[in-house]
Amino acid sequence: MTGTPVTGDVTESAGGRGAEVRPAPVPAAAPSSRSDASGSDSGIGSGIGSGSDDVIRTRGLTKRFRGGQLAVDGLDLSVPRGSVFGFLGPNGSGKTTTIRMLMGLIAPTSGVATVLGESMPQSVATVLPRVGALIEGPALYGFLSGRDNLARFDAADPTADPRTRRRRVEEALERVGLTAAAGKKARAYSLGMKQRLGLASALLQPRELLVLDEPTNGLDPQGMREIRTLVREVAAEGTTVFLSSHLLDEIEHVCTHAAVMSRGRLVVQGTVAELAARAQGRLVVRTPDVARAAEVLAAHRVADVVRGEDRVDGELAEAGEASLPKLCAALVEAGVRVHGFGLERGTLEDAFVALTGEGFDVAG
Numbered sequence: 001m002t003g004t005p006v007t008g009d010v011t012e013s014a015g016g017r018g019a020e021v022r023p024a025p026v027p028a029a030a031p032s033s034r035s036d037a038s039g040s041d042s043g044i045g046s047g048i049g050s051g052s053d054d055v056i057r058t059r060g061l062t063k064r065f066r067g068g069q070l071a072v073d074g075l076d077l078s079v080p081r082g083s084v085f086g087f088l089g090p091n092g093s094g095k096t097t098t099i100r101m102l103m104g105l106i107a108p109t110s111g112v113a114t115v116l117g118e119s120m121p122q123s124v125a126t127v128l129p130r131v132g133a134l135i136e137g138p139a140l141y142g143f144l145s146g147r148d149n150l151a152r153f154d155a156a157d158p159t160a161d162p163r164t165r166r167r168r169v170e171e172a173l174e175r176v177g178l179t180a181a182a183g184k185k186a187r188a189y190s191l192g193m194k195q196r197l198g199l200a201s202a203l204l205q206p207r208e209l210l211v212l213d214e215p216t217n218g219l220d221p222q223g224m225r226e227i228r229t230l231v232r233e234v235a236a237e238g239t240t241v242f243l244s245s246h247l248l249d250e251i252e253h254v255c256t257h258a259a260v261m262s263r264g265r266l267v268v269q270g271t272v273a274e275l276a277a278r279a280q281g282r283l284v285v286r287t288p289d290v291a292r293a294a295e296v297l298a299a300h301r302v303a304d305v306v307r308g309e310d311r312v313d314g315e316l317a318e319a320g321e322a323s324l325p326k327l328c329a330a331l332v333e334a335g336v337r338v339h340g341f342g343l344e345r346g347t348l349e350d351a352f353v354a355l356t357g358e359g360f361d362v363a364g
């Protein structure tokens, strides 16, 4: 529970998992045999794998829990400076465990991680003051007002000047739209308000890196939009944002880069545009002559032809995009009235399914 990087107290959990004490810094992890400074095979994007200006970098990062559960398995992650980096995966794929290792809350079983150029968890004391983190919901005192909770977070930060505390707190409240509700006790806050207060605590100081674990979990659409807008604003000011989510559309709308996790392993990472481009788009023909168009496409080895009301779509054969002019000509020659013709861009979900052979089973 880390609404702020510097608390060491037992606090009430807004996420309902009860009180938790921030663990002391843990001993150095042994480098993994899988560590590889040359970068990950799965890095396909510009800036991925180069390592020179990565805000977060892991090599062979692995966590096996005492019960034997392998939660994170040989993770090679490269988060470029200035990115809004989406850490995407279904529930249970290892996102939170990774974030907890990155923030020095738990020790890896093997492998290495650097955050802002310093090894974690060894450098936790120098790294965390440069990081705003919101993990598993904000840690709040329910009997204190929102404003007083923020003041407490600020007071727990040894680098924060007490003389300017009031101004920082008011600015952070304003920023997340909680000024009007700042005097209410935190226990009376809705989940969305608690989440915004947690974000405010992470934004009390300018940070080089903001780490948010499922920041929109449990929020209504309006709350989600507000948090996403805030993330974009923070990123525009130059803060790198690392954001975990099980929501594909969240990553597509907010992030510049993404890594996809499945069962503790990294499936792929790169820019969002590159990842989506990996998914083969479908050919879409808009026409009132649906039956005829479907026949022509099938005759030209377009697979999985699906008829809609005024459209037909299908998968291009091996020839891919090169076959488009011939297909279009064939439709016209067959008397099909072509009102629209083109490839529909693949989505991240298509990419995930193509890469893993699994559906992206999300709770929404």
Ligand SMILES: Nc1ncnc2c1ncn2[C@@H]1O[C@H](COP(=O)(O)OP(=O)(O)OP(=O)(O)O)[C@@H](O)[C@H]1O
Residues within 6 Å of the ligand: 065, 066, 067, 069, 070, 071, 089, 090, 091, 092, 093, 094, 095, 096, 097, 098, 246
């Ligand atoms: N303290 C723990 N002890 C044992 N197993 C754990 C522990 N924490 C997590 N796990 C297991 O590790 C796996 C990865 O969990 P993790 O919470 O990292 O996934 P996640 O992608 O963040 O999913 P969610 O969004 O549901 O939190 C899961 O199978 C989970 O049950």
